[in-house]
Amino acid sequence: MTEESVVATAQRLQPQLVSHFMHLIQQQHLSHAYLFNGADGTGRQVVARTIAMRLFCQNITAEGLPCGQCSECRRILAGDHPDVVTVIPDGQRIKVDQVRYLKAEFTKSAVEGNQKIFIVDQVDRMTTSAANSLLKFIEEPVGKTVALLLTANKNLILPTILSRTQVVDFLRVAPQALASALADAGIAPSQRYLLATLTESVQAAQELTTDDWLKDAQAKVGQWFTACCQGDERAFVRVQSELLPLALNRDRQGVILDMLVQVWHDALRQQAGEVGDQLAFPQVAQASQQVARQLTIDQLVTIMTLTLATRSQLAGNMNFQTILEALTLQILAQVTR
Ligand SMILES: [Zn+2]
Missing domain, CATH: 1.20.272.10 (Zinc Finger, Delta Prime; domain 3)
Known part of the structure; x- marks a missing residue:
């Protein structure tokens, strides 16, 4: 069985969004704050990581995509890149120490002024005080920073955040497209369509079938x-x-x-x-x-x-x-x- 790469998954789930964002980055037209609104399974995380990789990749492909192989790409994939700050809620809420970490990183980026990207998933689970500190950053962006805020439900997002970010809606992919990728990965025919409805990636499907x-x-x-x-x-x-x-x-x-x-x-x-x-x-x-x-x-x-x-x-x-x-x-x- 072969493993589908993050970039390939992002392209399969959201081909138009991926090419749109790759183009924006190439033209240096990326805004500083986006809200990715998409249910689980629509690829909001893999698209965010693809964008992060594209910003730092040392070896952009002829199609304008990150290579996924260079040291920068690999550090991002491993969650180990100093300029890619990722926050995923630990349990039900985004915790105080996670907010402290975010604030410290925002401050650092203001001092250093280099390219930095913040990815905050399930931003709807932020406490109000956490959201307020995030707002401050969005209102006064510093250096070359980009914030990607991710949510499965934009109805739960504070209006103050909605109005200050560009909202990007992620539509659900046809299970048929994933089912054929699962076929290529060697998943049994009797399980393909079920897995295509239960998971968002070949990798997640393979984890369920170990x-x-x-x-x-x-x-x-x-x-x-x-x-x-x-x-x-x-x-x-x-x-x-x-x-x-x-x-x-x-x-x-x-x-x-x-x-x-x-x-x-x-x-x-x-x-x-x-x-x-x-x-x-x-x-x-x-x-x-x-x-x-x-x-x-x-x-x-x-x-x-x-x-x-x-x-x-x-x-x-x-x-x-x-x-x-x-x-x-x-x-x-x-x-x-
Ligand atoms: Zn690369």
């Missing part, structure tokens, strides 16, 4: 789905006996919920006439085809809405088992109506 967890989860979610489609009350029992043991940690709980969304989305894909390699769960294609015929579009949309709501229930610290059991009962009520 052991048998995904295969196992895909099979058990498929069985739960089939039981639901048949209105079989044993679907409820399967939550505890089959799905719970898969939920090794919070992360995996989230992946399982995403899988429940996708297995039901397959029924909608079937109604839309999509088949084969465009199904997340091809092994239960028959069940999803049947339920697509049996239920009205309204019923399917109701079920989709229920599955989509589980993510925020989990974020709200609801018990995982309770979420799944309540969902199963609601789905069974729809199917047997």
Whole structure:
């Protein structure tokens, strides 16, 4: 299996944005503050890192892209470049010491005056005081500094920050494009489309497939789905006996919920006439085809809405088992109506 580079991932996810920013840098027209607004999976981080690499790369390619090989590129990729300051929230909030670090770096850049780039991910999780110190920098940029503020939801960003940055919206990529990259990387056909909906990169997909967890989860979610489609009350029992043991940690709980969304989305894909390699769960294609015929579009949309709501229930610290059991009962009520 080959590993897709950061630049290649950025290009695949956001080809237009990447070439736009490469052009801006070449023309020396880069602004000093941007807000990258994009849901997880839209590549906001890889595009930010590509921009950082382009600013420092010693060996720009003929296409105007960073090489990814030189010592500058490699230090940025390793998170070890003194002029690329990255802050990722540690837990729920951006912490006070992270803000102190940012402030110290801002001050240093004012003194040194050399090229520097700040990348702050999940900037919506900044405390107000942290945001205010950031604002100060944005209002009075110093030297050749660039700030890339990243968020999955610009509605959570303080208006004062929104009005002082250029907002760049990252649209979601078609899973089909990632699925074909996964094919090139040797991912099994039965897992490609599912992984393309669960992850944003070949690397993340490969991390999920290093052991048998995904295969196992895909099979058990498929069985739960089939039981639901048949209105079989044993679907409820399967939550505890089959799905719970898969939920090794919070992360995996989230992946399982995403899988429940996708297995039901397959029924909608079937109604839309999509088949084969465009199904997340091809092994239960028959069940999803049947339920697509049996239920009205309204019923399917109701079920989709229920599955989509589980993510925020989990974020709200609801018990995982309770979420799944309540969902199963609601789905069974729809199917047997
Ligand atoms: Zn380079």
